[in-house]
Amino acid sequence: MSGFINAATGPQNDFAIAREFLTANLRSSWSPNTEVLIQQGSLETSVSSDNSATVTVNVSARIDANGHYEAQPAATKRVLQFSFKKVNGQWRISSAPDAIVLIRPVFDVIFHSYSVYYFDHSYNYLVPDLRWFPARASTATRLVTAILNGPSGWLSPAIEKTMPYDTKLAIDAVGITGSTAVVDLNAAALRATESQRQYFKAQLKATLTQLSGVTDVQVLIERSPQKIADFTPATARGAAYSPVALIDDALTQLAAPAGVQIGGTRSLVRELGATEFALTDDKHLLALRSSNGVYRVRMDQSTPAPVLVDSRVNLLKPAFDTRGILWSITSDGAASMQVTPESGAGVWFSVPWLAKYGIRDFALSNEGSRIAFVIQNKRSLAKVVVAAVVRNKLGVPVSIGNPVVISGPSNVVSIAWAGETNLLTLSTDAAGESLVESVPLSGVAKVVGNLSQGVSVMTADAGANVFVLTKSNTLLQFRGYAWTVLADRVTAAHMPN
Numbered sequence: 240m241s242g243f244i245n246a247a248t249g250p251q252n253d254f255a256i257a258r259e260f261l262t263a264n265l266r267s268s269w270s271p272n273t274e275v276l277i278q279q280g281s282l283e284t285s286v287s288s289d290n291s292a293t294v295t296v297n298v299s300a301r302i303d304a305n306g307h308y309e310a311q312p313a314a315t316k317r318v319l320q321f322s323f324k325k326v327n328g329q330w331r332i333s334s335a336p337d338a339i340v341l342i343r344p345v346f347d348v349i350f351h352s353y354s355v356y357y358f359d360h361s362y363n364y365l366v367p368d369l370r371w372f373p374a375r376a377s378t379a380t381r382l383v384t385a386i387l388n389g390p391s392g393w394l395s396p397a398i399e400k401t402m403p404y405d406t407k408l409a410i411d412a413v414g415i416t417g418s419t420a421v422v423d424l425n426a427a428a429l430r431a432t433e434s435q436r437q438y439f440k441a442q443l444k445a446t447l448t449q450l451s452g453v454t455d456v457q458v459l460i461e462r463s464p465q466k467i468a469d470f471t472p473a474t475a476r477g478a479a480y481s482p483v484a485l486i487d488d489a490l491t492q493l494a495a496p497a498g499v500q501i502g503g504t505r506s507l508v509r510e511l512g513a514t515e516f517a518l519t520d521d522k523h524l525l526a527l528r529s530s531n532g533v534y535r536v537r538m539d540q541s542t543p544a545p546v547l548v549d550s551r552v553n554l555l556k557p558a559f560d561t562r563g564i565l566w567s568i569t570s571d572g573a574a575s576m577q578v579t580p581e582s583g584a585g586v587w588f589s590v591p592w593l594a595k596y597g598i599r600d601f602a603l604s605n606e607g608s609r610i611a612f613v614i615q616n617k618r619s620l621a622k623v624v625v626a627a628v629v630r631n632k633l634g635v636p637v638s639i640g641n642p643v644v645i646s647g648p649s650n651v652v653s654i655a656w657a658g659e660t661n662l663l664t665l666s667t668d669a670a671g672e673s674l675v676e677s678v679p680l681s682g683v684a685k686v687v688g689n690l691s692q693g694v695s696v697m698t699a700d701a702g703a704n705v706f707v708l709t710k711s712n713t714l715l716q717f718r719g720y721a722w723t724v725l726a727d728r729v730t731a732a733h734m735p736n
Contacts, residue, residue, distance in 0.1 A: 240284050240286075240292055240294055240321065241282075241284070242260065243257060243260040243332060243335075244282070244294070244339075244340050246259070246260060247271060247339040247340070248339065248341055248345050248349070250271075250349065250373045250375055251375070253377075254269075254271050254339075257271070257339075260331065260332050261331060261332050261333075261335070262324055262326055262331045262332065262333045263326075264333075265331075265332065265333060265334065265335065269335060269337065270337040271337065271338065271339045272304055272381075273303075273304050273337035273338060274301060274302070274303060274304065274336075274337060274338040274339075275301065275302040275338065275339055275340075275341060275346070275350075276296055276298050276301050276317060276338055276339070276340045276341070277298065277299050277300040277301065277302075277341055277342070277343055277346050278296050278297065278298065278299070278340050278341060278342050278343075279297045279298065279299040279343070280297045281297075282294055282295065282296060282340070283295040290322060290323045290324065291320065291321060291322045291323070292320075292321045292322075292323070293318050293319065293320055293321070294318070294319045294321065294340075295316055295317070295318050295319075296316065296317045296318075296319065296340055297314070297315070297316055298311050298315045298316065298317050299311055299315075299343070302350070302371050305370065305384075305385050305388055306353070306355075306370030306371045306372050306381065306385060307370065307371075307391060307681065308369075308370075308371045308681035308682055309681070310646035310681075319335075319336050319338065319340075320334070320336065321334065321335050321336075322334040322335075349373045349374070350371050350372065350373050350374070351371070351372065351373075351374045352369055352370070352371050352660070352679065352681075352682060353369075353370050353371075353372060353378075353382060353446070353449050354367035354368065354369060354370075354445075354446065354449065354659060354660055355367070355368045355369075355370050355382060355385045355386055355390075355446055356368070356386075356441075356442050356445040356446050357386070357389075357390050357394075357398040357399070357401075357442065358398065358399050358401060358438055358441075358442065358472075359397060359398065359399065359606065359607075359608045359630065360397070360398075360399050360629075360630050360631070360632060360634075361630065361632060361633075361634050362399060362434075362438055363472065363473040363634070364472060364473050364475060364561070364606040364607070364608065365441070365442070365445050365472045365606065366390075366394065366397060366398060366606055366608040366609070367659045367660055368385075368390045368391050368394055369660040369679065369680045369681050369682075370382075370385055371681070371682075377412075378450060379413040379415065379420055379447055379450060379453070380408070380411065380412050380413045382413075382446050382447060382450075383408060383413050383422055383443065383446075383447070384408065386439075386442055386443065386446060387402070387406055387407060387408070391643075393625070393626065393627060393640060393641060393642065393643040394608075394609070394627050394640075395627070395640075396627045396629045396638075396640040397608040397609070397627035397628055397629055397630070397640065398608075398627075401431075401435050401438040401439040401442060402424075402427075402428060402431050402435060402436075402439050403427045403428065403430045403431060405425075405427040406424055406425065406427045406428045406431070407424070407425045407427070408422070408423065408424060408425070409423040409424055409425045409459070409460075409461055409462065410423055413447075415450075415452070415453060416457075418452055418453060418454040418455060419453070419454070419455045419456065419457050420443070420447040420450070420453050420455070420456045420457070421456075421457045421459065422443060422456060422457070422458050422459065423459040423460070423461070423462060424458065424459065424460050424461075425460075425461065426460065426461055428460045429460055433467075436458070436465065436467045437467055437468055437469070437470035438470060439458070440456060440458055440467045440469070440470065441469070441470045441471070441472055443456045443458070444456050445472075475561040475605035475606040475607070480494070480699045480700060480704070481493045481494045481699060481704075482697055482699070482706050482714070482725075482732045482733060482734055483501070483516075483518055483732065483733060483734070483735050484498070484714055484726050484729045484730075484731070484732040485508065485513075485514075485515075485516055485729065485730040485731045485732070486498070486726060486728050486729055486730070487728060488505050488508045488509050489501070489504050489505035489508060490504040490508070490516065490518065490525075491726075492735075493714070493725055493726055493732075498726065501518075501522065503538065503543055504525070507525070507527060507536060507543065507545060508527065510545070511527050511529040511531070511534060511545060512529045512530060512531075513527035513528060513529045513534075514528065514529065514730055514731065515527070515528035515556045515557065515731050516528065516556075516557070516731060516733065517556065517557040517558050517559050517565070517733060517736070518559070518733070518735045518736075519559050519563055519735060519736065520735040520736060522538055522735070523537065523538055523539040523563075524536070524537060524538065524559060524563055524565070524581070525538050525543075526557035526558075526559065526565050526567075527545065527557075528554055528556065528557055531547065531550060532547055532548075532549050532550035532551060532554065532567075533547075533548055533549040533554055533557045533565070533567045534546060534547050534548065535548050535565055535579065548565065548567065548577070548579045548585055549567040549577050549579075549585070551567075551569055551574070552569070553569045553570045553571060554567055554568070554569055554570075555567075555568050555569065555570055555598065555600065555601065556600075556731070556733070558601070558602070558603055558736070559736055560603050560607040560636075560736070561603075561605060561606060561607045561736070562580075562581075562607060562634050563580075563581045564578050564579065564580050564581070564607075564634075564635065564636065565578065565579040566578055566601075566603065566636075567579070568598060568601055569598070570597055570598050570599070571597065571598070572590070572593035572594055572595070572596040572597060572598050572614065573589075573593070573594040573595075574589075575587045575588060575589045576588055576589070576590065576639075578635065578636045580635055586635055586636070586637070588636070588637060588638055588639075590638070590639045592641060592642060593612070593614065593639075595616055596614040596615060596616050597614065597615050597616065598612055598613070598614055599613040599614070599615060599621055599651070599652055599653075600612070600613040600651075600652065600653050600654050600695075601613070601654070602654050602655050602656050602662070603628070603656075603736075604656050604659070605656065605659070605736075607628060607630075607634075608627060608628050608630075609625055609626070609627060609628060610625070610626055610628050610639060611623060611624070611625045611645070611654050611656070611662055612624050612625075612626070612642070612654075613651045613652070613653070613654050613664075620649040620650050621649065621650055621651045621652070622644055622645075622649065622651070623644070623645040623647060623648075623651055623654060623662065623664060623678065624642035624643060624644050624645065625642065625643055625645055625662075625680060626639050626640045626641060626642040626643070627639070627640035628640075645662065645678055645680060646684075647662075647664060647676060647678040647684040648664050648666045648674065648676050648678070648684060649666065650666045650667065650668060651664045651665065651666045652665055652666065652667050652693070652694070652695075653665040653693070653694065653695040653696045654696070655696050655697050655698050655734075656698075657677060657698045657701055657702030658701030658702055659701075660679060660680050661677055661678065661679050661680070661701070661702060662677075662678045662679075662680070663675060663676070663677060663678070663687070663696050663697075663698050663702060663705065664676050664678050664684075664696070665693045665694075665695065665696035665707060667692075667693055671691055671692045671710075672689065672691060673689065673690050673691060673692065673693030673707070674686065674688075674689055675687040675688050675689075675690070675693070675696055675705060675707060675717070677702055687702075687705055687717060688705070688717045688722065690707060690709070690715065690722050691709070692709045692710040692711060693707045693708075693709055693710075694707075694708045694709060694710055695707070695708045695731075695732070697732065697733060697734050698734070699734060704716065704717075705717040706725065706732065707722070708729055708731070708732050712727065712728055712729050712730065713726070713727055713729065714726040714727075714729045714732050
C-alpha cells in the first residue's frame with residue numbers, strides 16, 4: 240500500500256507510475272484528481288485476510304476536484320478502503336478511492352494557488368476565486384473547467400455567469416500554442432451574445448496568463464476560431480502605497496519623511512471632534528467619525544461641508560469601497576448596515592447570520608465584491624469570515640451572502656486585505672503581545688512579525704509593506720525583519736481606498 244500511495248504523489252503523465260499498481264479495469268477508471276487529502280502524522284494500515292486493506296489518514300485539509308481547499312477540524316480522520324486481486328501471478332489493487340494522499344511538504348511543492356476570475360453583477364470588475372491545482376500541463380484545462388463550472392458557493396451571489404450554463408470544453412484539453420492558450424468550446428457557446436463572449440475572453444485571459452509563458456487566449460467553438468474583441472475590466476481603487484494618519488487634528492499622507500498634510504482637514508476634524516476617518520485614493524471623498532456619528536465630506540467642492548449620514552452609536556471605522564460608496568457598520572451584528580452612494584440617500588440592509596455576533600472589524604476587498612469580518616460571540620474567540628457583497632446593476636450593495644470561515648489565528652482584533660486573495664490579521668493576547676499574519680482565503684497562514692500592543696493593521700503593495708498602529712499612538716512599519724517608527728501621536732491611520 241505504501242508503494243502505491245507514494246507513487247500517487249507524482250502527477251506526471253496522469254499518475255502513470257501509480258496506475259501501474261492497479262488492475263487494468265481500475266487503471267482506466269481511477270480518478271485521482273477527485274480529491275487530495277493532506278496528511279498529518281503517520282498513516283495507519285490494516286490488511287485483512289479477505290484481500291482488502293484500510294488506510295487511516297489524519298487529515299489537516301482536503302482539496303476537491305474543482306481546486307477548493309478546505310481546512311479540516313483537528314483530529315479529522317479518513318478511512319480509505321482498498322481491495323486486491325492477483326493478476327498473472329502478481330498482486331494488483333482492484334478497488335481504491337478516487338483520491339491521493341500527500342504530506343504537507345510534498346503538497347507545497349506540487350500544488351500552487353491560482354485565481355479563477357469571474358465578473359461581478361455590473362460586468363465591470365473581475366473577482367478572484369482562489370483554487371489549488373498541481374502545476375503541470377493539464378493545469379490550463381482545469382482552470383478553464385473551473386471557470387465554466389462556476390464560483391465557490393459562498394462567492395456565487397456576487398457573480399454573473401458569462402456563458403450559457405451548458406457550455407463545456409469541446410475536448411477535455413486546453414492547448415498552448417506558443418504563448419497563446421487555445422480554448423475550444425462546445426456548440427452551446429454559440430448561444431452567447433457578443434458581449435458575453437467578450438466577458439468570457441477577459442475571464443480566460445486574466446486566469447490563464449497566470450501560467451508561465453501564456454500571454455493571450457484564442458477561443459474556438461467546435462474547432463472554429465472566433466473573432467472576439469478584447470474587453471478591459473475596470474481597475475479597482477486601492478493602489479495607495481502609504482497610509483494616511485490622523486495626527487494633531489489633521490490628516491497627513493505619510494509619503495515623505497515629514498508627511499504631507501491634506502489641506503482643509505484640520506478645521507473639519509476639530510469642528511466635528513473626529514477620531515476616525517476614511518478617505519478615497521483620489522482625496523475627493525472623506526468620511527469622519529465623531530461621537531455624533533459618521534459624516535461625509537466632498538473635498539472636491541470649493542467649501543467642503545460635512546453631512547451627517549449615520550448618527551448611530553457604536554459605529555466602527557467608516558470605509559469607502561472602490562465605487563466611492565460609504566459603508567457604516569456598528570459593532571452590533573444585529574443592527575442594519577448602511578451604504579451611502581456618492582449621490583442619493585443611504586441604503587439599509589440587515590445580515591441575518593451576523594445577528595448573534597459582535598463585530599470587531601471589517602474590510603472590503605479592492606473590487607468590492609467581498610467583505611471580511613472579525614466576529615465574536617460570548618462563547619467563542621474572535622474568528623475571521625469572508626462573504627460575498629451582493630450588488631444591484633448600479634453597483635449599490637443590497638445584501639451580504641453567507642460566510643465562509645477563514646482558518647488561521649484566533650483572538651483577531653484587526654484585519655486588512657493584502658492583495659486579491661490574502662488577508663492580514665492582527666491578533667493580541669491578554670498580555671498585550673501582538674502577532675501579524677498573512678492569511679490566504681484558503682491555505683496556511685504565515686507569520687509576518689511580532690510586536691506589542693497592536694491596535695490596527697493596514698498594508699500597501701499587496702502586503703509588501705505592513706503598518707500597525709499601537710495603543711501608544713505610534714504607527715510602525717515592518718521592513719522585512721524589524722518594526723520601525725513611521726509616525727507618533729497618531730489617533731487613527733488607514734490606507735486611502
